[in-house]
Amino acid sequence: MSKIEATEAVAQRIEYVAFSRLMPSPLNVRKKSTSGIEALAQTIHERGMIQNLVVHDMKGSGNASRLGVCAGQRRLAALDLLIEQGRITKDYQVPVLIVSEGEALAASLIENREREDMHIADECVAFRLLTEEGRSVAHIAALFKIPEVVVRRALKIANLAPALLDLLREDRLDFEQAKALVLADDHATQERVWHEAVNAWQRRPAELRAAITREEIDARDSALARFVGLDAYEAAGGRVRRDLFSADEHAGYIEDAELLHRLATERLIALSQTVAAEGWQWTECRTRYDAMEIMRHGRIASTTRKPTKKEESELAELSAARDAAQAELDAYYDDDSEPDETLQERLEGTATAATYAADQYAERFETFDPEAMKQAGAFVYLDDEGRVCIERGLVRREATPGAQASAPPVGSAMANAARAPKERPLHGEKLCRRLTAHRTAAVQIELAQQPGVALAVLMQRMIPVVFDDVYARSYIDHAVKIELHTSRDALVSNADDMAGSVAWKALEGERAKWARMLPRRAEELLPWLLEQGEDVTSNLFAFCVAATVDGISSADRPHAVNEVANTLAVDLSRYWKPTRGGYFAHVAKDRIAAVVSESVSPQVAGELRGMKKDDAAAAAELRMTDSGWLPEVLRNREVPERVTYGYREDADEENGADAGTEADELSETQAGSNEEDDEPH
Known part of the structure; x- marks a missing residue:
């Protein structure tokens, strides 16, 4: 595009005027000093003025005959140099195209964009001057054959404080920094943020942007903003600090977080x-x-x-x-x-x-x-x-009603036991579940780190099912069946302080790690597993087995989880601490005093007896958090007595057929008793 094509009226003809009538125009958009003037002056002296200047009448200059050069600043400077050198005189005839003031800005901008690249600051100011003359963004975009968003971005940069624009022209402030600073519309904020950034790292674009939007919500990173939508937020009266320099349609910073949250909540309701x-x-x-x-x-x-x-x-x-x-x-x-x-x-x-x-x-x-x-x-x-x-x-x-044991048959041993008065246990059912949930988490995280032990634990569960003729009388009507469940939900529901547990944090960290590695679609799981190395599959296997361990119990009694804990030599004091919320708030004050007396001293226990329950619980926590003390439920490492289900040939050989039959009958009686006594897991 030539400058003649770009101007809106080109009916004027080229005229020749004396150099003495020319002067720089205030409408020339190039403010940064030009370069290469000496070489250009030499070319003009040798070949003459090949390209005309674009000028306009200088109204109010005191001399109606003067013409302002709005396009051709470098050539005018070259002519000035030739005058100074005495190589031409002031009556030297210069070809010019005379335009109106309204056309002068566009002509200057196009002229400078075509030739030596303008500085970005000068170009942006030129676009702003065109809008001040009444030109629309669409008009400017069509005039220069550029997208409208480019014009808007230029106008945004032109809104920099004058002092900062000067720094941009002098390359003491780069374009990326300018893009960050114009997120603030007022010049005072722009200058404050820039001058407060005294260190080089503080003047990084990201840091400048953060300083301006510190109290605002980045719409690109906000789930609420994506849900509500910027249009709906603005329609409700919210203000968005737009980032015109981002291609993301969600780019912007929401200033009214309360309004955004309210709009999201209303839609969710x-x-x-x-x-x-x-x-x-x-x-x-x-x-x-x-x-x-x-x-x-x-x-x-x-x-x-x-x-x-x-x-x-x-x-x-x-x-x-x-x-x-x-x-x-x-x-x-x-x-x-x-x-x-x-x-x-x-x-x-x-x-x-x-x-x-x-x-x-x-x-x-x-x-x-x-x-x-x-x-x-x-x-x-x-x-x-x-x-x-x-x-x-x-x-x-x-x-939900609490878990209730099924009513035992009339005349059974359990029914008779239920009628007898029961001694109040040291720890109630709820507290036992809380404590044994922590025990389970501790066993799980240690088992997850021992693939060999995890394999043995799972095989111990599988073998009686596979070899049912050896280990059980009952027959399972499936070729292969392993029913699995994780105890993750149960750990949280039975111990509301689980989230702060060392074991839980480690387990959730492991879970998140594996979740990131696993394929998202179930049909891809087997091929993925077959591609993995032994280290990946063995460690993933250990974690999965660990996640199925369930040692939660409503009573302090021998439990199968202790067999795993003993095998791993789990030190439960690493994973559980006697705290107010985790233990002392759930037992009587006398129990608190007894525990402190046992672990600290009778004198300290005596002090606690004179306190209110809550104060005594808080004081006990301060004294005992790092004591390593464990309640009886967690100290109990007993494993349930082994019960033989079914006929064993080795028993027959050792004790005779009669002895084997008696053992079977006794086993059945014990099995029935244990099944009634055990809680579902």
Whole structure:
């Protein structure tokens, strides 16, 4: 594009005027000093003025005959140099194109963009001057054949404080720093942030941006912002500090966090009411996923209904879209060409969205018993990407009747024992469950670090099932069957202080590590496992076995978990501390005094007896947190007595057939007694 094509009126003809009539125009957009003047002056002296200047009448200059040069600053400077050197005179005839003042800005800008690159500061100011003359962003963009967003960004830079613009021209402030500073619209804030950044690291663009937006929410990283949407937030009166220099549509900083949270909550409440209409007893909504809170709930059983033909078709389309998006992402990962972060981010976003859509659609096939739904509820919450997720079928623990043992047969030993007065145990059922939950977590984390022991523990569980003719009379009607469950939920529900436990933190760290490594789709699991080395599979195996260990008990009695704990030589004092919330608040004051007397001194115990219960519990924690003391439940490392189920040939050989028969009868009686006495795990 030439300057003549760019101006809006080019009917004027080229004229020749004396050099003495020329002067620099205040409308010339180039402010930074020019270079290469000597060489240009030599060329003009030898060949003359090949390219005309663009000028306009200088109104108010005191001399109507003077002309301001708005395009051709370097040539004017070269002519000045020739005058100084005496090589030309002031009546030297210069070719000029005379334009109006309105056209002068555009002509100057185009002229300078075509020739020696303008400094970014001068170009941005020129765009601003054009808007001040009444030119729209669209007009300027069309005039220079550039996108409108480029014009908007230039106008944003032009809004830098004058002092900072000067620093930009002098290259003492770079463009990336300028982009960060113009996030603030007022010049005072821009200058304050810049001058307060006295160290080099503080003047990094990210640090400058953080200083301006310290109290604001980055919309790109906020699940709430993605859920509500910037348009809805602004429609409600919220203000967004826009980042025009980001290609992300969510780029911006939300200034009213309270309004954003309120809008998100209102939408979630409306969604939860829709979920409640399904027949749930209660619904609650959360703006973020709280795994610990949800894990404290029980769950009712659900079934998966068969989809209709239409649903099958729709699900197939979603699954195909998911697979195609994942294949495209995999192809990008397999490509050895230069990484493209923008493309990668787009492909990952598409794959994640397609997977979410398919999973959400599949959830509609899960059904619950209407009667059971009347005792349960659902959580409606947002995930990290701002997507709505629903956890249905949850049962509040406090609303659920406590576990009750099945009524024993009339005349059984257990029934007779139930009628007899029972001695109050040292530790109640709830406290026993709390303590043994910590015992279980400790055993789990140590077992997870011993693949060999984990293998033996699992084989000990599997062998009686596989060799049922040797170890049991009953027959399991399956070729291979291993029923597994993890005790993760039970640990949290029985010990509300579990989250602070050393063992729990280590277990959750291991869980997160493996979760990051595992494939996301179940059908990919076996191929993935077959590709892994022995170190990966053995350690993953150990963690999985450890996660199934369940040693929670409602009474202080021998437990099978002790066999594993003893094998591993688990030191429970490493994982459990006698604290106020974890122990002392759950026992009587006399018990607190007795424990302190045993572990510290009778004198200190005497001081505690004169305190209120809460104060005594707090004082006991201060005295005993690092004492290594364990309650009797955790000191008990007894293993249940071995019971032989079924006929054993070795017993027959050793004791004779009669002795073997007696042993069988005794075993059956003991087995029945133990089955009634044991709690489900």
